[in-house]
Amino acid sequence: MTESRTLLIIDDDDRFRRILARALTQRGFTAHTATDGQAALHALASLSPWGMIVDLRLAEYEDGLQLIPRLRKRCPHTRILMLTGYASIATAVEAVKLGADQYLAKPADTETILLHLEGTSITPEPDEVDKAMSVRQLEWEHIQRVLRDKNGNISAAARALGMHRRTLQRKLQKHNTGL
Structure with a gap:
């Protein structure tokens, strides 16, 4: 069972990770963080988050896309949002195929991140x-x-x-x- 207000942020950018965690905490969430896939999987040993925010590029050689199936296997009912500064249609399609629920390009404000994580439809003009x-x-x-x-x-x-x-x-x- 997932904890309804618990999130795991997986991003290697220390500043971004801290700022996003603080913003989510101010909105009533419990935000946990991990800098890479190994730390995220370790955190999931004792954590069952409602949602996870995963960066596409983790560290120099780690790919967030490769992490998604492992996260999905550990937490089949957890919402997964791929958040990236390297957005493309190809990676968006791949992320969803691998198990992400949503895909969003950086920069994105906290409200937009939460809307996407919740699966709220945002209709373009x-x-x-x-x-x-x-x-x-x-x-x-x-x-x-x-x-x-x-x-x-x-x-x-x-x-x-x-x-x-x-x-x-x-x-x-x-x-x-x-x-």
């Missing part, structure tokens, strides 16, 4: 649905798909994309910082 993807968004989607196919290996992805590894790293960094 009609003009947002009809918009075609920009060239920049299409490029980002393609890069994410190739990165996923290459298991996050930047050098292999750069070769497959026909670009220098440093160019790909700059594109990833630039997209992550919003520049």
